[in-house]
Amino acid sequence: xxxxxxxxxxxxxxxxxxxxRLAEEFGTPAYILDEADFRARCRAWxxxxxxxxxxxxxxxxxxxxxVVRWLAEEGLHLDVCSAGELATALDAGMxxxxxxxxxxxxxxxxxxxAVAAGVGRxxxxxxxxxxxxxxxxxxxxxxxxVQIRVTVGVEAHTHExxxxxxxxxxxxxxxxxxxxxxAARRILGHDSLELTGVHSHIGSQIFDMAGFEVSARRxxxxxxxxxxxxxxxxxxxxxxxxxxxxxxPADDPREPQEVAKRxxxxxxxxxxxxxxxxxxxxxxxxxxxxxxxxxxxxxxxTVKPLEGLRTYVSVDGGMSDNIRTALYDAEYSVALVSRxxxxxxxxxxxxxxxxxxxxxxxxxxxxxADLAPGDLVAVPATGAYCRALASNYNHAxxxxxxxxxxxxxxxxxxxxxxxxxxxxxxx
Ligand code: LLP
Numbered sequence: 001x002x003x004x005x006x007x008x009x010x011x012x013x014x015x016x017x018x019x020x021r022l023a024e025e026f027g028t029p030a031y032i033l034d035e036a037d038f039r040a041r042c043r044a045w046x047x048x049x050x051x052x053x054x055x056x057x058x059x060x061x062x063x064x065x066x067v068v069r070w071l072a073e074e075g076l077h078l079d080v081c082s083a084g085e086l087a088t089a090l091d092a093g094m095x096x097x098x099x100x101x102x103x104x105x106x107x108x109x110x111x112x113x114a115v116a117a118g119v120g121r122x123x124x125x126x127x128x129x130x131x132x133x134x135x136x137x138x139x140x141x142x143x144x145x146v147q148i149r150v151t152v153g154v155e156a157h158t159h160e161x162x163x164x165x166x167x168x169x170x171x172x173x174x175x176x177x178x179x180x181x182x183a184a185r186r187i188l189g190h191d192s193l194e195l196t197g198v199h200s201h202i203g204s205q206i207f208d209m210a211g212f213e214v215s216a217r218r219x220x221x222x223x224x225x226x227x228x229x230x231x232x233x234x235x236x237x238x239x240x241x242x243x244x245x246x247x248x249p250a251d252d253p254r255e256p257q258e259v260a261k262r263x264x265x266x267x268x269x270x271x272x273x274x275x276x277x278x279x280x281x282x283x284x285x286x287x288x289x290x291x292x293x294x295x296x297x298x299x300x301x302t303v304k305p306l307e308g309l310r311t312y313v314s315v316d317g318g319m320s321d322n323i324r325t326a327l328y329d330a331e332y333s334v335a336l337v338s339r340x341x342x343x344x345x346x347x348x349x350x351x352x353x354x355x356x357x358x359x360x361x362x363x364x365x366x367x368x369a370d371l372a373p374g375d376l377v378a379v380p381a382t383g384a385y386c387r388a389l390a391s392n393y394n395h396a397x398x399x400x401x402x403x404x405x406x407x408x409x410x411x412x413x414x415x416x417x418x419x420x421x422x423x424x425x426x427x
Contacts (some may be wrong), residue, residue: 003196145196196234
């Protein structure tokens, strides 16, 4: 996070608050989120794309009422992909017209709820869903704005589980074989639907602009074909999220300015060539906004040197608060944050307290050789897809999210308690 510094005593501070104090007050493990940094990133995306575009924060990365309020205040839109996310967004006061609804299998009940709430758009992902949204809108006597999620057929250079635009996967309607055009034809045939544009999301944690560029071209080509076949010139395109962030110093992320400029150039150029009016662009960054804004604070419990191999450092959390290393081979860094140390670096693996050997948080890292139980360590860049993917595995209690701003800290999502766990266990 931007507000992180190390004091003369070696203690790390965030927004001028010492992590040692945060640990005392809120316990560990805890996600510490820099609200000022979050807001700054919202503004950076909004400013980069300018007034002719909309930035939809992807709520799946991390969503809470406070986050929704920050987004609303900063003028962002919000992408939700479940009834739960929609409920959180509406409860915290996000205007419905600024909400976009995604998902490859929204239930009829979810669709009805979204249409009834007046969401600004539903991104349709199948022929069945087109019929369901049309039906719900007709029954409610409204005209629902929809976009078509298209599969543009590019291989994003990222982990297989988070790539979404190659042909053999579950999302979207394929450009190949004309499914996307058929979707347009069907939508245009329903009075209760208004087709506003097409949508492409190619994957996540991507550094190379090439995939986004190909995707933008193909989306504009599709607009051209829809105009030629149906006489409808669609006013919007959405180019999804997916911009990578730095988890370790080896990562080299693109900045929003660079992305905005490049995408605007390509869309402008392709539209000129096809004689199309330039559509309004929207994007859906999740990780790039919230990822870098938080770190997870852990207390070291045991330090176990394995002769000739490495030292295993066990902390008081694990795969229940960050499953990304186990699931995607994600790489993280780690630092001792509660004191200074001049000790030699030692090769460590930071692991959690769960009952399986895959419970790894940081596969390879160096920490000072005098590391001891009671020290605090921090894993940076855990704002996205960590609390969001957290579980109660081994009946772990999910950690709180503590927001810091202007030298003050407050809990925005509280730590789970044993009562919370037992409340659902009604047998
Ligand atoms: N738009 C759509 C339609 C998406 O499916 C996603 C992410 C986003 C936007 C936001 O992508 P972002 O800017 O955050 O990369 N759990 C995985 C990531 C799954 C991403 C799912 N969709 C991880 O931890 O890496």
